[in-house]
Amino acid sequence: MPKDYRQQYLRLLPSVERVLQESILQDSLEELPRSVVVEAVREVIARKRGQIKNAAVNEALRETELTAVRLAGEVLLYLEEQSTRSLQPVLNATGVILHTNLGRSPMAAAAVQAVKEIGESFSNLELSLKTGKRFTRYEHVEALICRLTGAEAALVVNNNAGAVFLALNTLAAGREVIVSRGELVEVGGAFRIPEVMSGSGAKLVEVGATNKCYLRDYRRAVNEHTALLLKVHTSNYKILGFTAVVPPRSLVKLAAEQQIPCMEDLGSGVLIDLARYGLPREPMVQESVKAGVDVVTFSGDKLLGGPQAGIIAGKRKYLEKMRENQLLRALRVDKLTLAALEATLRLYLDEKKALQEIPVLRMLTLSPEELNRRAESLSGLLKQKLAGRCKVSITREKARVGGGSLPLALLPSMQICLEAPQENTGLLAAKLRRADPPVIVRVHKNRLLLDLRTLLLEEDELLVQTLEQVLGPAKTFQGGAGAKS
């Protein structure tokens, strides 16, 4: 019969007061409110108590783990954990440029600067500096969006899901909206065209087959209840093979005949022709506007490379109605978003500048030579720093754009490949994820791949330091000592 030591161990636990006397906690007691430190001590003791109670009957616990000094050490770790911000910058070494879990697009320096300036002072958010009269916040970006897209009017809301919702609610609540079956997109689980449609009060009328839809399908479905013809860009999948889709221009014509508007949800808002840079073609916002689409919606933080936002561009008479919709208030963008968006859009006035300064565009258009140069220099450095700890080489796997954009595009990319035979690769990836700063990597066949396409050039030094920390210092081979591992 094994002896149950647990009661004994519980009695060994020091009191809160006893732990608070430990010298290593005195700095914390000076810097932080006493209640915060006391709370941390209570928490650590409670965890220990739980551990003891849950231990197997005959499990030998080490008494040294229950000393006041040991618990005080754990209190310090706990306090540090508590003081770390939850939302932190991370190094994205996944190769996925638009990673929704990693915050989609990093912003251009100009956008960040604008956020800083507007964030730390008052601003003319709703005041015209010219007339001294009230101004709407949307006017700060409207002229720019119109200039870049050719639209008559524009509006910005919280995100593209909100933009679609507002447009449908304004133009079609209580009436029918015709959509092709092949375009009933789901984006990231929470956003599905059919659900957004019913939430907005509009009634979905599906036409065509999944792979084929003709103008006559739309024409047959139009009746006196029809409010809108909707086209959705299948930005995160492609239907290949035996297919037919109706181009925006034909839909626009049908809508005009019926005197109803035509709307297009583009998803990714592309303002430059990606095909010119060797990437798959994405429909550009300008093209939809030029084709006569009455309302076009797109995201600010997908291929546009700006802050999270939903941009609505189109005919003035429809946009005016949306401005009057009470829902606009609930979907309203804040000044920081507007600041970042305006600064990002300004970069697009000069395409060359946009390509250089908007991180998403720079990553998308990185040349093989540039990737190669970085791979060589970074792997050279890591070979020195991590000598004896892991094998460093270069691989050439493809990278994805992600974020529901350019679904079939596989960009040629390069990775630093790390192999540490003594370590569990999954564990190592987890350690890197918990490092400071966290590094998010790909694990592939017992190797860690660090994709250079998504690592910002400025981050190289930080990356090397973090890898050194996590993988330990290079083993020195001098005098034979330390070579054993």
Ligand SMILES: *Cc1c(COP(=O)(O)O)cnc(C)c1O
């Ligand atoms: C991404 C996407 C949305 C949702 O945009 P968010 O900015 O994430 O709200 C809507 N429609 C399409 C076609 C999309 O690709």
